[in-house]
Amino acid sequence: MNIKVFSGELLNEECILTIVELSEACQVSNDWVVLLVNEGILQPLNKETGKNHQWTFTGNSLYKARMTRWLELDLGVNIAGAAVALELMDENELLQHQIKILEHGNHYVVNQVSHKE
Secondary structure (H helix, E strand, O other): OOOOOOOOOOOOOOOEEEHHHHHHHHOOOHHHHHHHHHOOOOOOOOHHHOOHHHOEEEHHHHHHHHHHHHHHHHHOOOHHHHHHHHHHHHHHHHHHHHHHHHHHHHHHHHHHHHHHO
């Protein structure tokens, strides 16, 4: 029996990564991260500093950068195409969340009506 053990750290919005840490985690150059910023895929927390070597990013940026890298390498999607794909994925996630809220709200309304009868 083969057992694979994985270890890692869960990253969330509170986690802050430097451009170097983000680049290393994705196994890419800082210039590639800058390209993602220029395409609007990533938003540095401190872009106004004007010095990209000082940029910091949230944990969600790591997800987006890795997803972009996967789209680029495995599916042959260019950076602009990856930006569109990620935007659609974000929109889909938002819509799924709104559907759950509406379903929960409708369930509540149905339960309220059935209790009144």
